[in-house]
Each structure stands twice: as C-alpha cells, then as structure tokens.
Amino acid sequence: MTDLAIDVGGTKTLVAVFEDDSVKPSEVDRFPTDPYAGLENFITRLSKVCAKYVDPSNVRYWGLCTAGAVDVSTGRLIWSPNLGWKDVNLYERLSQLFGNQGIVENDCNAAAYGEWSARPGIDSLVYVTVSTGIGMGIVSSGRIIRGSHGAAGEIGHTTVLPDGPECTCGRRGCLQAIAGGRGLSSQVERLLGKRLSTEEIIDLAREGEPEYVEIVVKGAMFLGRFLANMIDALDPAVLVIGGSLGKNPHYRKLVVDFFAKFYYILPDKTVVIEPPSAEPDPGIIGVLQLSRSMGVRKNEKSDKIFSS
Structure with a gap:
C-alpha cells in the first residue's frame, strides 16, 4: 500500500x-x-x-x-x-x-511532530519555520499544543513593531512582515525600489551592502529577541529552526546570535538549538x-x- x-x-x-x-x-x-x-x-x-x-x-x-x-x-x-x-x-x-x-x-504543528518523532527521548520541542512567513509548532510529552482555536504558534502574526510594515494579514508590524522572507522582500521594494528574491537580499547583506545589512540585521534582531522570549516562556529541551530562510547560514547565525543575547540564563537552564533533521x-x-x-x-x- x-x-x-x-x-x-x-x-x-x-x-x-x-x-x-x-x-x-x-x-x-x-x-x-x-x-x-x-x-x-x-x-x-x-x-x-x-x-x-x-x-x-x-x-x-x-x-x-x-x-x-x-x-x-x-x-x-x-x-x-x-x-x-x-x-x-x-x-x-x-x-x-x-x-x-x-x-x-x-504545517508547523506537523513539522514539530516530525522533528520530535525523529528524536527519541526528547520530552518537549519547539519548531520554528522561517520562510515566506514565520510559524511555530509545539510538542510536549508527545502531544501537539494547538490552543482553543487551532491557532497556537501563529507567531508570524504577533505584533512586534506597532505601525511597522504591513503584513499579509492586514495588520502592521507583525513579526513575519519584518523578519520573514516575504517581509524582507517587501521592505526592499518599498524602501529601495528593487524587486529581489530573499536569497539575493541576504547575499547583498552578507557582502556588506549597507541598506541591505540594515534591513536584514533588523529582521534577525526582532526574530532572535522574539524567539528568546518564547523559549523563556515555554522552556523546551530543543528549539529547531527550519524553513528556507531559517536554514540560510548568514541569516541563521544572526538570529541565533541575537537569541543568545536576549535568552534568560539560569543555572542548569539550557536549550539546544538545532537545524531540522527529518x-x-x-x-x-x-x-x-x-x-x-x-x-x-x-x-x-x-x-x-x-x-x-
């Protein structure tokens, strides 16, 4: 079959x-x-x-x-x-x-479950996808946490910058409008008048082009800080960062560095940050x-x- x-x-x-x-x-x-x-x-x-x-x-x-x-x-x-x-x-x-x-x-719930099932012995895991948009899935003791309305983990549509860039949901300042792939491309088009792919934008930032560095670093900072706050609140054993943009080496490093800056450290409190393995x-x-x-x-x- x-x-x-x-x-x-x-x-x-x-x-x-x-x-x-x-x-x-x-x-x-x-x-x-x-x-x-x-x-x-x-x-x-x-x-x-x-x-x-x-x-x-x-x-x-x-x-x-x-x-x-x-x-x-x-x-x-x-x-x-x-x-x-x-x-x-x-x-x-x-x-x-x-x-x-x-x-x-x-999709993020499924991804979280897939990553959890690939790691025997892990009690809790948070999966974050950073791609066209941004989303999160949470697994605790083998159960997907969905919330009362099936909308748990919709972090991409959490307001992080009031009056910020417009999001696909119709609101302004959502996390993915600042730090997601479509958000980065939209900002470049609006601020610099150029239509570029996310990969092209990240490459220009990596090469040190000031206008692109500013947009990309700002996005990574907002995302890294937000993830640190979420992980502080949920306290999982593992954080998996995936998605096409989340796996980009340059952007990923920026996000993880900002995460480390804002993560609340206590004795014996750690979270393992890993790429997808499934x-x-x-x-x-x-x-x-x-x-x-x-x-x-x-x-x-x-x-x-x-x-x-």
Missing part, C-alpha cells in the same frame, strides 16, 4: 510517496503553490502531480499540512494569510481524490506519522486524537 504526504507552503508544495511503513519516500516532487491562482487551480495541479506517482485507489493514508490555522477535527483550513485561503474544507476536497483515511494539519521535510514526516497514527478518525476531537 502507498501513503501520501503533502506540505503546502506559501511558495512551493512538496509531495512525497511512501511505500508500506517506510519513512523514506520512494518519490518526491515539488511544484509552485501559486495560491492566488485559486484553490480549484491548486487542487487540479496537485491531483496531476500525485497521479504521476500513485493510483488514488491505492492510497492507504494521506496527510496534508499547510500554513494557517487548521481545525484538525474537520480538516478545515480556517484562515491562511500566506495563502489567501479562508474557510476551506481541505479534508473534504482531498478525500474526494484519495479516500477518507487522511488528515489536514497546520528528511525530506519535517512537515512531510510529521503529517505522515500523524496520518498513520490516526487512521480514519474523522470528526474526533483533537485532544482525543493525540492522546498518548
């Missing part, structure tokens, strides 16, 4: 196919998410990509994780500012393609493991689904 795992990001979507009970994919593919082309367009393209590797009738379990607040009991995407999708029952749409043995989960993608491995553990538990409450 075949299991299918899908990670829908703001920029790209990753599809992985797993045979039997393996955690190593037999097939991996990526395609542009292009969310503003609309949900129907995305579902059509997703279906075509998956059809290259799996017979839909042969899918045992499937899992999809995506940016935004998700009601896991129904598979409904409540709101994703990064995608521009609101009140979409993704479980219903995917079950029409692959059957009803599936799950829809927030391959090919933490969200993929997490949603794969969650879908396998849940089977067909549609419409059960999340606190029952994930009881240990």
